[in-house]
Amino acid sequence: MTEADFLAAVRALPLHPGALGLRDDAARLGRLVLTSDTLVEGVHYLAGDPPGDVAWKLVATNLSDLAAKGAVPVGVMLNYPLRRAAVPPPGDATAGEASPSEGWDSAFLAGLADALTTFAAPILGGDTVSLPAHAPRVITLTALGDAAHAPPRSGAQAGDALWVTGTIGDAGAGLAIAHGQPGPAELLAAYRRPQPQLAAGQALAPQVHAMMDVSDGLLIDAQRMAAASGLAVTIDLAAIPLSDAYRAQAGDTRAARCAAATAGDDYQLLFALAPHRAPAAPATRIGVFASGAGLTLHDAGAPLSLPGALGYQHAG
Amino acid sequence: MTEADFLAAVRALPLHPGALGLRDDAARLGRLVLTSDTLVEGVHYLAGDPPGDVAWKLVATNLSDLAAKGAVPVGVMLNYPLRRAAVPPPGDATAGEASPSEGWDSAFLAGLADALTTFAAPILGGDTVSLPAHAPRVITLTALGDAAHAPPRSGAQAGDALWVTGTIGDAGAGLAIAHGQPGPAELLAAYRRPQPQLAAGQALAPQVHAMMDVSDGLLIDAQRMAAASGLAVTIDLAAIPLSDAYRAQAGDTRAARCAAATAGDDYQLLFALAPHRAPAAPATRIGVFASGAGLTLHDAGAPLSLPGALGYQHAG
Structure with a gap:
């Protein structure tokens, strides 16, 4: 089954209203x-990736979805597989040594501990x-997470400005x-240790009309927010915030x-x-929503055709 | 890493108080x-197991943990892997046919729909x-799930009677x-389509001192409840409730x-x-808690030595 077919079938199951039709990054259950x-x-x-970084990223990507809802982390549940050691062939001199899996699990747990401590997200089960x-x-x-106001992905209004926190492209x-x-x-x-924008999300949640995290690519995620809101969005490529490190590495060309x-x-x-409103956390204004549909790109006013891929498309 | 080592390491991470030290079947977050x-x-x-039964059992075992807390199901989150079809060798006549995985996913979803509808547990995400x-x-x-009174596994008191709902051994x-x-x-x-005892759990929760579900075996689970409560427990094998179908299949001997x-x-x-108290749901009295430690078995008064295995011991 393709992911699209599977998701369509799951949407046909009994859905909780808090599932928001499985069209948002997170479900709601009261607060x-x-x-x-x-x-x-x-x-x-x-x-071959460092196991501690795998753990960190798993925590960070989940907490980033909470950040997009303006939520304070409450706790996490971990479902973890312990891989059995491969049975060494008889007479293998390495028999009795610790398996590589042992080191992987320990290093994963160390990265998990770092992330859970850094972001104050204790284990629940x-x-x-x-x-x-x-x-x-x-x-x-x-x-x-716990959130008093959890903005949806779908609430943008025509005339709203599109903003993004931090810098883009570093990962x-x-x-x-x-x-x-x-x-x-x-x-x-x-890339290895992304920082979920929890404080910014909590500050922004009460004032924004729509919010989501940039996980698959700024352009594809902006297009998704526009589509979920039933609007068109126009983005100024020249306005996209780049870090000094990114510019030093990749340049500041249109291609970069x-x-x-x-x-x-x-x-x-x-x-x-809303237009003319100042965001409650540091951010850069990069575009505007309007009635209509689709994503339009320009470079400081000069029209641009869209790149072939707007971001990462999930096969799963 | 062994499961015991891993669990010890996870217990050393920051734990939410609602995790109950990861020593219970479920975590608590308010209600x-x-x-x-x-x-x-x-x-x-x-x-080779029927995929619909795998889905049913996954739902049923989770809801059984809710039942042990007297909870009403609120919803479920499903994390599901879609296996890629194996690439057929070039010229393979079966290329283009639906993969066996397609049928598995659909049948899993059908069993999931059955279980979620039967137990009123909608999808949350x-x-x-x-x-x-x-x-x-x-x-x-x-x-x-939602529970006003969630009895712990660890609350049994010396003198309490040990009871069990339904019949044992059918699965x-x-x-x-x-x-x-x-x-x-x-x-x-x-075995294939177990029924979580949600209604019984909800009726019993306000009156019991401790409750858990029987998943790994009546004896091993009773021993765990006694250990968690810091008590000894004595069970009368002759009192264990058997179904007519079980007796017809396996007999009514001590071995059966x-x-x-x-x-x-x-x-x-x-x-x-508590002794002399009648349970609020149909159940059978099978034993008694006392100060001390360990499990003692008798058969209508005749002392029995414990069987070699009290139930299923998790390797994971």
Whole structure:
């Protein structure tokens, strides 16, 4: 089954009203906000990635969904597979040594401890299961948060300005560094240890009309917010905020800005705010919503055709 | 890492008070009760098991944990892997045909729909990911419930009677039938489609001192309740309630009763109630708590030594 077919079938099941039709990043249960992410080895991370960073990113991506709802983290549930050690062939001299899996689990837990402590998100529960040797790990984290005002993804209004927190493209540049390209630790850290924008989300939630996090790419996520709100959105590529480190690494050309706007993994907050209103957290105004549909791009006024890919398209 | 080592390491992370030290079946967040179970193909179910029954059982086991807390189901989150179809060799005549995975996913969803409708547990959210071809499926369901009084596993008092709802051993006999032994559909259904005791749990919760569900085996679970409560428990094997179908299938010998009491998968409720108090739901009195420690077994007064295995011991 394709993901689209599966999601359509799940939407035909009995849905809780708080599921918001499974069209938002998080579910609502009174003040409680719930979100869940599953990572698959070889799909969402590579077997050779540092396990502590895998854990950090799993926590950070979940908390980023809470940040987009202006929520304060309450706790997390962890569903973790302990892979059985492969049975060594008889007479293998390495028999009796600690398996590589042992080190992976410990390093994962160390990264988890870092992230949970940094973001004040304690463990609430979960499940530990055993996994056959050689099977790819499948790790699930579910995060719960508390929010008085949880803005939807779909609430942008015609005339609203589109804003984004922080800088865009650093994680994309960090991914290239993780793949072996030379570059500064700062960009690699943006990819490996993203920072969920919890404080900004809490400050912004009461004033914005719509908010979501930038996970798959600024352009594709902005297009999704516009589509969910039944509106068109126009973005000024020249306005997209780049870090000094990104400019030093990739330049400040149109191509470099386009790469930043489609790279994903930023975990900044994208939000719609009434015109002439100042945001309650540092952010950059990058576009405007209007009646209609679709995404239009320009570069300081010069019309641009859209890049072939606006961001990461989920196969799953 | 062993499950025990892993759990000890997780307990050393920042824990939410509602996690109850990760020593109960469910976490508490105000009135909210949270529980999560992960199934691994080849570990918790076999690739050849009917997918609809795998889905039903995943829902039922989670809701059974809610039942043990006297909770009314609120909703569930589903984390589901869509396995990629294996690429057929070039020129393979079956290319273009629906993959077997397609049928599995659809049948899983049909069983899920049955269970969620039967137990009024709507979908709240979750995640869908893609899984490499041939990787074992790892499926997580997290259930949320609402409970005014959630009895702990650890609250039994010396002198309390130990009670159990329904009948014990049916699912164990059903497992043997699933493995090919002849037997009635009723016992197979007890294994494949267990019924979480939600109504009984809700009726019992305000009056019991401790409650948990029987998942791994009556004896091992009773021993766990006694240990969590810092008490000893004595069980009368002759009092353990057997169904007519179980007696017809397995007999009513001491060995048959012992098999029933150690088989697991019953998903009945085990609870501690003050002496001379009548339970608010149909149940059978099978034992008594006393100061001390450990499990003692007798057969209508005749002392019995404990069987070698009291139930299913989690490797994970």
